[in-house]
Amino acid sequence: MATRNVEPRSRVERPEPASSGTLTTSEETADRETLSLVLEQARTGLDGVGALVHGYHREDGELRLIAVDGISAASAGPWAELPEGHDAAPAVAVRRSVSVWVGGDPLGIGATGTLSVSLPGADRLVGVLSVLTAGDGEPDEVHQSFLRTIARWAGVHLSGRPGAPLGHEPLGPERPVQMGELTSALAEAVTARDVIDAFASHVLPPFGADGLVFYALEADRLQLVGALGYPREFLRAAQVLPVSAHATILDVVGTRVPQFIESKADFLRRYPTESPLSELSPKEAWSFMPLVASGQVVGVCVVSFSEPHPFSDEERTLLTAVSGLVGQALERARLYDAEHARAQELQRGLLPRTLPRLPAVSAAARYLPAGRDTQVGGDWYDLIPLSADRVAMVIGDVMGHGITEAATMGRLRTAVRTLADLDMPPDELFGRLNDMVRDLGEDSYATCLYLVFDPVARTCSYSLAGHPPPIVVLPDGTLHSPDPSPDPPLGAACPPFDLHHLDLPEESLLVLCTDGLIESADRDVEQGLAQLRQTLSRAAARTGQFGPADQAGDVRRLEELCDTVVAALLPDREQTADDAGLLIAHTRCTDAGDVASCDLPEDPRAAGQARAYVRRQLADWKLDDLTLTTELLVSELVGNVVRHAKGPIRLRLLRSTSLTCEVYDGSLTTPRIQHATYTDEGGRGLQLVATLSRRWGARYLQDGKCIWVEQELPVRSQPQA
Structure with missing residues (x-):
């Protein structure tokens, strides 16, 4: 089989500028949006390798390629111009004015055949829509009917009213679906919530629908992304659904074909053993549509009505077409949502x-x-x-x-x-x-x-x-x-x-x-x-x-x-x-009664005076349980200042959720814990401080430093929260 030359699936190429052809319009943007929608829906609906649109030029009887999707314009080069008498499927469809399937791989891209259907305009033939198929044998009547429906809408839209709404006749009580507005809203949608809001605003009113459910497909489960018009008990039960537990959705995901159910009687006739979830739904009619992006089903969209609703051919076509656009937008938005969530999680971490x-x-x-x-x-x-x-x-x-x-x-x-x-x-x-x-x-x-x-x-x-x-x-x-x-x-x-x-x-x-x-x-x-x-x-x-x-x-x-x-x-x-x-x-601020301080002399008497001051102050604060330990700590800190630093020396006690003892001196010398041996007579002072206190440290001032130690207060002395 020949190598398949595939372009990004969402891309629509125009092989040559439209000149005097039938499809040339003064609204180039609307023309391109229409071609994009038609080609994407045609290729996706038939699970094709690619899709093409030819314009029909009556004056010379030629078909000229104007847009492709799913394959490159270079791959479609052999069909850039086709005489009306050619045996290729697009030319045969023009001659017969019916859908035509011709087997084979004429463009060498791995197709098994070509299904072509003419694009009938308001008063003339305007071109041909073709899908290069990948399945075994000729597409069935359901798929051919689907392609013909898209072609009918495309022909009228392109030939007669290119700037008109997607539905050329009003569909509901308010206004027709505005394709340009919907396309713009979906293009601007960033999050999944934005996609749902755009769909609800631009699609539900024209159809007179009052319910909407969006599911994302994750492995074999459906995750509820958003909903409108449903009671809370239904939404709680519908948060996560196994695909196999809901026959309607299973059909839609498996076949990629929308299901239009016009009443509860119609629903029970088709799915008599449906899950109890359906009994919680207050709706009377539904459109179940697959959301397809990058050739995969990424979710399901359900549009529902509170009254029985017969779906016309045009409504079925429009909902099917719109669901293709929404599938792409939802996939993009879900990727954004996931990336945004990861970014926030990283930031908060x-x-x-x-x-x-x-x-x-x-x-x-x-x-x-x-x-x-x-x-x-x-x-x-x-x-x-x-x-x-x-x-x-x-x-x-x-x-x-x-x-x-x-x-x-x-x-x-x-x-x-x-x-x-x-x-x-x-x-x-x-x-x-x-x-x-x-x-x-x-x-x-x-x-x-x-x-x-x-x-x-x-x-x-x-x-x-x-x-x-x-x-x-x-x-x-x-x-x-x-x-x-x-x-x-x-x-x-x-x-x-x-x-x-x-x-x-x-x-x-x-x-x-x-x-x-x-x-x-x-x-x-x-x-x-x-x-x-x-x-x-x-x-x-x-x-x-x-x-x-x-x-x-x-x-x-x-x-x-x-x-x-x-x-x-x-x-x-x-x-x-x-x-x-x-x-x-x-x-x-700290209460003045919780702070006590005194100055000490710069001689060996300082340690004894510090111990005496600690005994008196802790007795006043009723912290006698800490007296012995605090005396040892203060005596060691003051003794270090007398031996290794210089004055002035000051002692400060702070009572809070802990007891803090601070000794200030006039030296910037950094105290260090030493590794004293068994025979050393000194060098264990700071080891003792570290052992007896919860934590200790030093901070430096403009004119000296402060050595501080903290001790836990006895439980009965802890301040009440």
Whole structure:
């Protein structure tokens, strides 16, 4: 058998420009849409190798090839021009004015025969429609009748009214099916929901139909994609159906031939043992149509009526034809939906699944992927607990979309967490991040905001790299919007970065966002920030964000505030072109009674004074169970300062969900755990600290450092949620 020269199945080629032929029209676009629909439906309906349309030129009695589908124009070259007396199937069909099947493979593409049928116009013959068949023997009468029906519609549409609706007579109570509108709507459809909406808007009204079900075929099961006009109990039962359990659908999928059932009596006559699902349907008539794309059945579309409905030949043809277009659109949309879902899953996998509930901060966040983009974005946020109940908040946006940008975002988020654990101030942390982004390449950039909240000092410090500044919502509902000069984005900046400071009252809301939330095609950043501030002010006054509540209730109110902001700033999320990130944190300052500190002398007496201070303070806090361990820890830390560092020395105790002990000194020397041998007299101090505490670490200040350790509180001393 000859090699089959096949082009993409959805492609329609015009071998030569239409000149003075019968099919030439002043509406080239409508002409092409009609040819595309006719050829696709003819080839798909007969499961052919390819399909062709010839125009008939009465003046010289020739057939001239004007469009092909499924094969290349070069493969159809031997039939580019056919005299009326030729023995090829298209020419025989013209002479006899009937459908003609001629066996063989005249074009050498692997066909078994050619079925041709003339295209009768309103008052003259306009051409021939041919399908190069692949099955054994001549197509049966059902398939030949199907091809003749398509040819009748195509002939009238092409010859007399090329710009007219698909149905040249009104089909229903409203208006005829507008082929151009439907084709445009399906071409613009991105998601499966868009395809269903386009079909419902442009097809159901002309037929007077009031029900629609779309199924996607997955292996041997049908997955409900969408439906209209059915009760909930029916849809619950119809979510997933084995193809074999529904005889009607089994016939449609197996034969690729639509089934038109005009009444329940007709249904029971054809399928007396149908599944109980049919009994739940409130409909009285149905059109079951296979959705075919790329030569495969990809789903089933069911158009239904609440009253018995006799289907005319024209209605059957139109529904069959339209289902071919819908099959292609649905396959494309399903691929988009699947890719979009995978992209969102990847993006969310790179973000924190939950935000921690911390003593000084409750928070809620939103990540909103671009509605019209299957690629992952580079927006991220995080909430990182630091020592002494301090909290780091970060939000950023890697410029661009795609796997590379998502990977960069993942690297930056990991780097921020690592550097945050070292208790770096925001400006120094940005210096490290900037170097990292630069190393990724010249085209790598990221905007970022990194903020550290200190509940004891009641301040927050932050740095900006090309990012919108934070917004502070005060307890009385007023807003404070700092307007510092941001540094350039990471990857484009030259350190040092600026460090900014804010004083906070007892409670505040800190709002951080990416530009995707506030900037759009019809709104610049300043307008978006103004709208965000207005929304926050109204919401804070209305919902009482600062009222009494436990931590769970606090988070719940923040979640509701996030939803309010998103609804106001992104009312049509499906149309957004950029990702958006939002982080809202409720800060709570530490009560003065939960902090105690004292200065210590720079001599060996310091350790004893520190132990005495710990005993008195823990007795006041009723934490006597921790006294012995805390004395050991403080004695070791203060002793290290006296032996290896320099003063001034200060001890601070912080009571929260844990007990934190901090020792400050004037040295920048880094403490390290040593590996002491059995014969060493020292070197085990920090090993003891690590063993007795939950965690420990160091942070560096402008004039020295702080060594801190944390211990779990006894259960009875834990604060109640």
